[in-house]
Amino acid sequence: MSGIELTDLNFDTEVIKSNIPVLVDFWAPWCGPCKMIAPVIEELANEYASKIKVGKVNTDNNMNTSTKYQIASIPTIIFFKGGLPVQKIVGFKPKTELKKILDGLL
Amino acid sequence: MPISPHLPENIYDIIIIGGGPAGLTAGIYASRARMKTLLIEKMGCGGNAALTDWIENYPSMPDGISGFELAQKMEQQARKFGTEIVYEEFIKVKDTGIYKIVKTTEKEYDAIAIIIATGAEYKSLGVPGEEEFRGKGVSYCATCDGAFFKDKDIVVAGGGNSAFQEAIFLTRFAKTVTIVHRRDTFRAMPILQERAKADAKIKFVVNSIIERIEGNEKVERIVLKNTITGQNSVLNADGIFIFIGFAPATEYLKGVIELDTIGHIISDSTMNTSSNGIFACGDARKKTLRQIITAASDGAIAAHSAQEYVEHIKNQYLAVK
Numbered sequence: 001m002s003g004i005e006l007t008d009l010n011f012d013t014e015v016i017k018s019n020i021p022v023l024v025d026f027w028a029p030w031c032g033p034c035k036m037i038a039p040v041i042e043e044l045a046n047e048y049a050s051k052i053k054v055g056k057v058n059t060d061n062n063m064n065t066s067t068k069y070q071i072a073s074i075p076t077i078i079f080f081k082g083g084l085p086v087q088k089i090v091g092f093k094p095k096t097e098l099k100k101i102l103d104g105l106l
Numbered sequence: 107m108p109i110s111p112h113l114p115e116n117i118y119d120i121i122i123i124g125g126g127p128a129g130l131t132a133g134i135y136a137s138r139a140r141m142k143t144l145l146i147e148k149m150g151c152g153g154n155a156a157l158t159d160w161i162e163n164y165p166s167m168p169d170g171i172s173g174f175e176l177a178q179k180m181e182q183q184a185r186k187f188g189t190e191i192v193y194e195e196f197i198k199v200k201d202t203g204i205y206k207i208v209k210t211t212e213k214e215y216d217a218i219a220i221i222i223a224t225g226a227e228y229k230s231l232g233v234p235g236e237e238e239f240r241g242k243g244v245s246y247c248a249t250c251d252g253a254f255f256k257d258k259d260i261v262v263a264g265g266g267n268s269a270f271q272e273a274i275f276l277t278r279f280a281k282t283v284t285i286v287h288r289r290d291t292f293r294a295m296p297i298l299q300e301r302a303k304a305d306a307k308i309k310f311v312v313n314s315i316i317e318r319i320e321g322n323e324k325v326e327r328i329v330l331k332n333t334i335t336g337q338n339s340v341l342n343a344d345g346i347f348i349f350i351g352f353a354p355a356t357e358y359l360k361g362v363i364e365l366d367t368i369g370h371i372i373s374d375s376t377m378n379t380s381s382n383g384i385f386a387c388g389d390a391r392k393k394t395l396r397q398i399i400t401a402a403s404d405g406a407i408a409a410h411s412a413q414e415y416v417e418h419i420k421n422q423y424l425a426v427k
Contacts, residue, residue, distance in 0.1 A: 032174025033157055033250050036150035040193045072324065073241040073251045090241030091250075092149045095193040096211040 003045045003054035008064040011057070016083040018053055021105040023098075025056040026066060026076045033092070034075045040095050048102055081105050112204050112423040114216045118144045119416045120409070121208050121217035122189075123196045124355075126153020127177065127398045128388025129223030131405030132412075133184035133191075136221075139413045144217070145184065145191045146210060152177030153225050154352070154389070155398050159249045159275045164398055173249070176398065196224070198358055199384070204423060206383060218419050219383045219412040222359065222371060223405065226352035226389040226396070231263060235319030236348075243325025243345040248272035251345075257281045258344035261328050263316055268349040270294035270302050276347065277307040284309045284341065286316060288333060311341070319346060354390045366392050377408035383419070385412050 006014055006024060015022045025041050027034035045054035059066040059074060069078055069085065077089045079101055087101055120136045122129045125147030136143040145151075155161070158173030167176075185191065194210035199220055208215045228246045230236055236244055245251040252275060260280045262273040265287035271294075273283045285302065290312040292299055302308045317329040317338060328341045354369040364372040364380035370392035377385045387404035389396045 028253065030253060031250050032152070032172060032177075033150075033247060035174060035178070036152045036156045038150070040150050043193065070242075072243065072254050073245055073247075075250070076241065091247070094148045094195045094211070096195050 003041065003056055006055040006057045006062070006065070008062045011062075011065050014053070014055060015080050018080070018083075020051065020053055021102070022053040022055060022080040023102065024078045024080060025054070026059050026069070026071050026074050026078070027056055028059045028074060030060075031074050037075055037092060040098070043095065044098060044102070047099075051106055052102060079105060113218075114205070116216070117205060118142050118215060118217040120144075120219045120221060120412050121146065121206075121215055122221045122223055123208070124148075124153070124223035124225055124388070124390075125151035125181070125191065126223060126225045126388060126401065127155050127180055128225065128401035128405040128408075129153075129221070130177070130180040130184045130189075131402040132221045132223060132387055132409040133189035133405075134180070134187055135406045135409035136413060137184065137187035137189045139409065141409075141413055141416060143189045144215060145189050146194055146196055146208070146215075147191060148193070148195045150193070151181040151191065153401075154228075155401075157247050157249055159271070161398060173398075180402075196358065199362060201362075201381065201383070204419065218416045219385065221377075221405075221408045221412055222356075222363075222379070222384065222386045222390060223388045223401075223408075224355040224390050225401075226354045228348070229351050229353050231316055231348055231350065233316055233318050235321070235325075239319055239321060239325045242323065243321065243343075244319060245345060245347050246349070248275050248347055251347075252276050252279050255279050255345050259342060260284070260345040260347060261286055261316075261341060261343045262347045262349060263287075264349040264351070265289065265292040265294060266349065266351060267294050267298060268351075270298035272347060272349055273308055274298070274301055274305065277305055280307065282307055282309060284311055284343070286311045286314050286328070286330060286341075288315045289313065314339075316346075352389065352396075356390050375407075376411045377404060378411060383412075383415055385415075 079087045119141040122145040156174045156177040162170035200207040314330045371386040373386040385408040387408035388401040
């Protein structure tokens with residue numbers, strides 16, 4: 001599965017109140033590079049299924065969440081643990097590096 | 107059963123390193139030639155083409171096509187014919203004489219031939235504030251970040267095709283776009299220069315270099331130095347997009363194959379490098395024109411040469427009865 005669709009409405013329930021770490025991918029439909037890393041995010045969602053949650057926020061439709069986390073560049077990935085943003089990654093990072101961060105959160 | 111006592115089990119015929127237009131085209135050709143082909147990509151397929159807003163010089167596309175879509179179609183095409191793709195970072199290649207061992211951050215793979223298609227990466231300015239404000243107003247990708255600068259004043263650093271193309275793209279969002287260039291002449295193609303000069307939103311500051319990028323939480327101003335007078339000046343800006351050229355991504359190939367002083371791979375017209383069984387294609391090569399179509403052309407030739415090499419090796423080591 002390619003992860004859940006996060007919105008301003010469900011962000012609190014799905015991410016802040018989640019009892020497992022969450023990888024949040026901020027993207028927009030006009031951002032080719034965001035779509036370019038989508039297969040990588042999908043692979044991570046499969047490999048870490050049940051251990052972490054993977055979700056994506058469409059920055060066009062969810063301005064509140066995007067503003068709150070100061071998104072000025074996409075793709076941006078934020079890792080949440082215990083309801084707090086613990087690491088923010090701006091731009092591309094290889095899958096190996098994302099895995100290292102995830103392993104550190106488990 | 108190993109295919110030969112000389113070759114390990116599960117060996118690939120060809121491993122392609124890099125998933126931009128050069129590597130993907132090599133994948134299409136190699137897979138259609140029924141070579142067992144693996145493509146190793148560090149981030150996501152598409153390379154610099156996927157970061158380009160609009161491509162209007164690729165033949166058969168009179169109305170143009172988005173860079174991402176073009177790259178994505180190439181990826182689909184490579185997968186369709188059987189190219190396997192993994193997202194791992196290449197670390198090094200070891201030559202055993204008969205075959206090669208490719209080491210990535212995750213594991214090791216064996217192949218008879220290697221095609222290097224690692225391309226080039228954008229250069230950074232290397233000025234104070236650049237790293238600090240990355241993602242807070244400093245960007246290297248207009249298609250990723252342009253929309254966050256609606257009605258803002260932005261600066262584009264550079265004077266080549268990328269700088270002009272992206273500056274024109276950014277006028278869709280920005281209030282003003284100021285192109286800052288260190289000389290007073292531009293390398294960008296005339297058609298792009300004409301368009302930029304005709305655009306009321308685009309301004310030019312020439313003979314100037316960027317000294318530093320300043321702000322509090324995010325970019326607020328750019329400090330410039332005039333290369334003729336030596337005077338500093340301040341330009342208020344909400345963002346800066348840096349397109350000052352590309353450097354070949356070949357650091358890890360030093361000592362493996364011959365590179366020029368900048369790091370471009372030296373290869374001949376059949377894409378052979380200085381090392382037997384290692385081929386090169388795309389922007390990482392030393393060549394005159396770095397475009398999607400020349401990358402694709404290189405990729406096709408590299409796959410063909412690699413295929414001939416693989417068949418030669420197999421005949422030599424598999425013919426033993």
